[in-house]
Amino acid sequence: MRILGIDPGTMILGYGVIDSDGDAVALVAYDALKCRSRCSMGERLFFLYRSLCEVISEYQPDEIAIxxxxxxxxxxxxxxIGKAQAIALLAAASNSIPAFEYSPTAIKYNTASYGASSKQQVQEMVRLQLNLKDAPTPNDCADALAAAICHVRQSRLNNLTGGK
Incomplete structure (x- = not known):
């Protein structure tokens, strides 16, 4: 299964794409969509929507974690951030891809086994779980990959317990 993780922001939106097979995860790609500060909010949101649709078209995720x-x-x-989150949900719906939302605490817990993990701890756990030489930068990308990893773990747990 291919998962697109998104860390929403109106200046920088991080995304990360992973493939999962059971509980194993592998990095496909990650990057940050950076908006120009002089753009209006409407221009930023349009840029993010258009760019996310391009990312979806390129990587063809099965599900999206936000x-x-x-x-x-x-x-x-x-x-x-809520506006950027809405754009991510809209991009998912526009492409008929199921989207799942996770709190920062749930992402930290599912990625680093501790809901109050620091940014550095989450980055390091993302690095280790994806067998990377260095932690993904900027932080927005590491957070997006953590959201994708969280979704894999949560989906697996839900399948085991019959949850939703």
Whole structure:
């Protein structure tokens, strides 16, 4: 199964593509879609949508895993990330690909076995699980790959337990 993981953002949107066979995972590709800061929000969202549709067309994922925004003290940032998340959901739906959303805590738990893992711990676990020489950079790519790995683990667990 091929999974596209997405770490949404309106300035940088990270994506990572992995193949899974049972519990084994292998890297296919990763990159970051970078928007120009001088563009309007509408232009950024259109760029992200168009670019994600191109990524989907190129890599043909079976399913998409999207990190949900973490709402802390900065509601403005959370709203912007939510817009990018909506674009990812729209790109998935436009291409008839099932999309699954995961909280940052669930992604950390399924990737690094600890829901409060640091960014560095998640990056290192992504590196180890995908047999990479170096951790993926920028962080957005590592987070996207972690979302994809989380989806593989969660799907496998759901299949074993009959969950959804």
């Amino acid at each position: 990190e949900t925004p973490f709402v802390a003290e900065n509601a403005r940032t959370a709203l912007a």
